[in-house]
Amino acid sequence: MNHIGTNSIETMRLILRRFRPEDTFDMYSNWASDIETLRYLPWGPHSDVNVTHRRILSWVANYEQANVYNWAIYLKTQKQVIGSISVEMSNDKEESCEVGYCIGKSFWGREIVVEALRAIMHYLFYEVGYKKIFARYDVLNTASGRVMQKVGMHYDRTMKDVGRRRDGSLYDVVIYVKYKDDLEEEPF
Numbered sequence: 001m002n003h004i005g006t007n008s009i010e011t012m013r014l015i016l017r018r019f020r021p022e023d024t025f026d027m028y029s030n031w032a033s034d035i036e037t038l039r040y041l042p043w044g045p046h047s048d049v050n051v052t053h054r055r056i057l058s059w060v061a062n063y064e065q066a067n068v069y070n071w072a073i074y075l076k077t078q079k080q081v082i083g084s085i086s087v088e089m090s091n092d093k094e095e096s097c098e099v100g101y102c103i104g105k106s107f108w109g110r111e112i113v114v115e116a117l118r119a120i121m122h123y124l125f126y127e128v129g130y131k132k133i134f135a136r137y138d139v140l141n142t143a144s145g146r147v148m149q150k151v152g153m154h155y156d157r158t159m160k161d162v163g164r165r166r167d168g169s170l171y172d173v174v175i176y177v178k179y180k181d182d183l184e185e186e187p188f
Helices: 021-032 049-062 112-128 142-150
Strands: 014-017 070-075 080-091 096-103 132-138 154-164 170-179
Touching (some): 014 112, 021 049, 021 080, 070 112, 080 112, 112 142, 132 142
Parallel strands (some): 096 132
Antiparallel strands (some): 014 070, 132 170, 154 170
């Protein structure tokens, strides 16, 4: 593994970069305070902008570690951060990692996450050296599953009763995977 940390990546519409303290308001207003955006995620919504600010400061401090991969999704046309994409878990022995992502509801349906995930997967496979990337989603969040399919990930398995939603109901997750050997060079 060649852990090189969170370096900036530019695509047609996006700049994927490290979070900065000045991203606090964008994060709070675009996704961290919105219950609908966070419906299928185990955290949030943030009660106030100070919670968001403390979260970003902790991420900034973690960038000192070469094995931390956590990007702000900056939409060039809007000139603001609209979401995040990161490595949630990493296993160097198996050369695998899990990615997660979230963008604000007002940006859904534009294939922004597809564009970001393609670029991140390319980076993680070819710059860092992972051989396997997987992602998971709550079975009710089918839109997230479509993102995974659009970047060429394949269904791996469904895990039953892995946690509780905020309403107390148990949920299952669907896991998708992509191997470096399967990767087709796609422009991003």
